[in-house]
Amino acid sequence: MATLDRWEPFRGNSPEAQMNRLFSDFFGRAFQEQNLTTWAPAVDIYEGEHELVVKADLPDVKPEDLDIRVENNILTIRGERKFEKKADEKNYLRVERAYGSFARSFSLANTVNTEAIKADYRDGVLTLSIPKREEAKPKQIKVNVGGQTAAAAAGR
Numbered sequence: 001m002a003t004l005d006r007w008e009p010f011r012g013n014s015p016e017a018q019m020n021r022l023f024s025d026f027f028g029r030a031f032q033e034q035n036l037t038t039w040a041p042a043v044d045i046y047e048g049e050h051e052l053v054v055k056a057d058l059p060d061v062k063p064e065d066l067d068i069r070v071e072n073n074i075l076t077i078r079g080e081r082k083f084e085k086k087a088d089e090k091n092y093l094r095v096e097r098a099y100g101s102f103a104r105s106f107s108l109a110n111t112v113n114t115e116a117i118k119a120d121y122r123d124g125v126l127t128l129s130i131p132k133r134e135e136a137k138p139k140q141i142k143v144n145v146g147g148q149t150a151a152a153a154a155g156r
Contacts, residue, residue: 039081039098045106049138052112052130056104059124066126070114077126078103111135 044055067078083099118129
């Protein structure tokens with residue numbers, strides 16, 4: 001006949017120790033992941049009639065610490081935000097902003113003119129204006145109705 005063993009999940013460990021381990025596993029992992037993530041500045045991209053505009057938030061990044069390139073229709077923005085100690089390290093109560101190197105890459109459509117990109121950096125915001133090629137710009141086509149344009153036909 002088989003013997004039954006009583007299942008005791010907290011055998012050898014108090015419930016308090018188990019809860020502490022549970023919380024430290026969860027929160028410890030969350031803090032470790034936060035420290036391992038790299039800084040990636042926020043970016044807005046929108047399309048106008050004649051250009052594509054990329055805006056990146058880069059506060060405290062010096063223009064000389066930026067590298068903007070286009071290779072094989074991939075736009076890459078690289079840079080670094082350096083931590084400048086304005087006080088003794090032990091005097092900092094909280095440091096939440098991310099520092100260090102970053103890189104963001106975006107695929108560009110073949111409809112843009114990568115040779116004419118303009119970059120402007122003002123108030124911590126990098127703005128890239130990427131013009132569209134002439135053949136890619138929208139063209140309005142007028143519709144003829146019985147030999148007249150649609151506008152003339154609507155006016156009768």
